Amino acid sequence: MGKQLKQSSRKATIVPFIQNGEYFFKKGMKAYDRGDLHKARKYFERAVRLDERDASFALQLALVLSELGEYQFSNQWLFKIIHDLDETMDDCLYFLANNFACLGLFREARQYAEQYLANEPDGEFADDAADLLELLRLDGSEWTEEEEQLMVLEDRARRLLEEERFAEAIEALEAIVVRYPDVWAAHNNLALAYFYSGDVDKAKQKVREVLKRDPGNLHALCNALVFAYYLHDQEQVSSLCRTLAGLYPFFHEHQYKLGATFALVGRFDLAFRWLHRLYKSGFRGDGPFYYWLACTAYHTGHESLARNMWEEFLVFHPEKRxxxxxxVPSFDEAFARIIRWIEQEGLADQLYGLYLFSRSKQAEETAMSLAICRLLPADPRLRPFIDSFLFGLTDGSSARAGNVGRMVDALSANNEEKEALCRFAFAIAVHPLADGERFANGAAWAAAIEYMWRRQQGERVTQREMAAKYGVSASTVQKYVQKARRLYT
Incomplete structure (x- = not known):
């Protein structure tokens, strides 16, 4: 009889392999000690993602970013430590001073070096901070101060633009371009500020001005493409895409701009070419870089890369998980109903959906208004209503559209049968024979249109009743009923 194994009396112990923040931090330190900064960065980013409140993890990531030359991203983490994680970590002040010096922002560099010495006169980096201050004093020429002041002004304007404080951004950027007329970045940012504030004409004019004075300016061409895309100018979109697809920019900043612009307008094939090339070359950008790379990778069939890049994006914006x-996006039912109207084939239905959106809370978000533009067909009859309802334009044909909107406001405010009645009003407003009508007397038009609509429904209403309802005279209602009948055949 052969030997048999006896069942062990000891139970097996399963030791879980937990990859927490400390685990990746230690691996990052080993990579850092070996001089492998790119791998160290990866590990430290994983560490801060798993433990967002550990200041030491964030500090080590900031130091690696600085050594990689990514001073602005390093500063973001240093400021996060000071303001959110541990305000007592004064060493961050010295590291900020170093980063600002490398960026050429010498005033800020002096400010943080002096603040570090005030807080830590005998600190570990006191001698280094003193040496840095001496070096800054030697290099502080008048020309450098002027350049530095420009950088500070541009940085403030960019922050205002990113925070969607468009009126303040426009004021700041207009001051810059007057003082520094050849700084194209300020002109291009001003075009964006005009556009997102709803001043489409000024935005387009600014782009034309830049391209006239600096033909081939990449940022201006990209802005022109974005404007055309949101304004649903498909012919211009196609033309600019062909132009930009033939460009091969040398600088990383320009490659990033080109890739992000192609992604924004839905040309994910062209976008992936540039964004993925940047990533493979070792470029490690900010949150938006990973966002666009994730989008383009997903839409071009690189799903694994897309998921990895989304995890990188979440390091910067964990709230976007x-x-x-x-x-699958989730919309509230009211917004979904607006979209259904916009996607109808009838012009009156599309206008009703556009009208509903313009009166909704979503219309307060510029990005949402621009997205609605993309859903609407390229019908020139819609253009004045888009300009008026979404961008607040009040000149030319937009003024007439604004009058129609106020007329529909009156109908909507005075009736429960809003849907059918308002669509009926839009059908009259866009009738070919209505081109000469300004619809300036909104109350009179509302009274006439409601009278006609109710009579068609078989209701027994009088023009006198409509006159009393909308606060106009019976003779005025009679006059406008005749106008409306001419437009409804």
Whole structure:
């Protein structure tokens, strides 16, 4: 009889392999000690993602970013430590001074070096901070101060633009371009500020001005493409895409701009070419870089890369978890109803959907208004209503559209049968024979249109009743009923 194994009396112990923040931090330190900064960065980013409140993890990531030459991203983490994680970590002040010096922002560099010495006169980096201050004094020529002041002004304007404080951004950028007329970045940012504030004409004029004075300016061409895309000018979009697809920019900044612009307008094939090339070359950008790379990778069939890049994006914006490009968006029912009207084939239905959106809370978000533009067909009859309802334009044909909107406001405010009645009003407003009508007397038009609509429904209403309802005279209602009948055949 052969030997048999006896069942062990000891139970097996399963030791879980937990990859927490400390685990990746230690691996990052080993990579850092070996001089492998790119791998160290990866590990430290994983560490801060797993433990967002550990200041030491964030500090080590900031130091690696600085050594990689990514001073602005390093500063973001240093400021996060000081303001959110541990305000007592005064060493961050010295590291900020170093980063600002490398960026050429010498005033800020002096400010943080002096603040570090005030807080830590005998600190570990006291001698280094003193040496840095001496070096800054030697290099502080008048020309450098002027350049530095420009950088500070541009940085403030960019922050205002990113925070969607468009009126303040426009004021700041207009001052810059007057003082520094050849700084094209300020002109291009001013065009964006005009556009997102709703001043489409000024935005387009600014782009034309830049391209006239600096033909081939990449940022101006990209802005022109974005404007054309949001304004649903498909012919211009196609033309600019062909132009930009033939460009091969040398600088990383220009490659990033080109890739992000192609992604924004839905040309994911062209976008992936540039963004993925940047990533493979070792470029490690900010949150938006990973966002666009994740989107373009997903839409070009590189799903594994897309998921990895989305995880990188979440390091910068953890609150965006659940908003992946492959996630199904959720809309409230009211907004979904607006979209259904906009996607109808009838012009009156599309206008009703556009009207409903313009009166909704979503219309307060510029990005949402621009997205609605993309859903609407390229029908020139819609253009004045888009300009008026979404961008607040009040000149030319936009003024007439504004009058129609106020007329529909009156109908909507005075009736429960809003849907059918308002669509009926839009059908009259866009009738070919209505081109000469300004619809300036909104109350009179509302009274006449409601009278006609109710009579068609078989209701027994009088023009006198409509006159009393809208605060106009019976003779005025009679006059406008005749006008409206001419437009409804």
């Amino acid at each position: 659940g908003e992946e490009p492959w996630a």
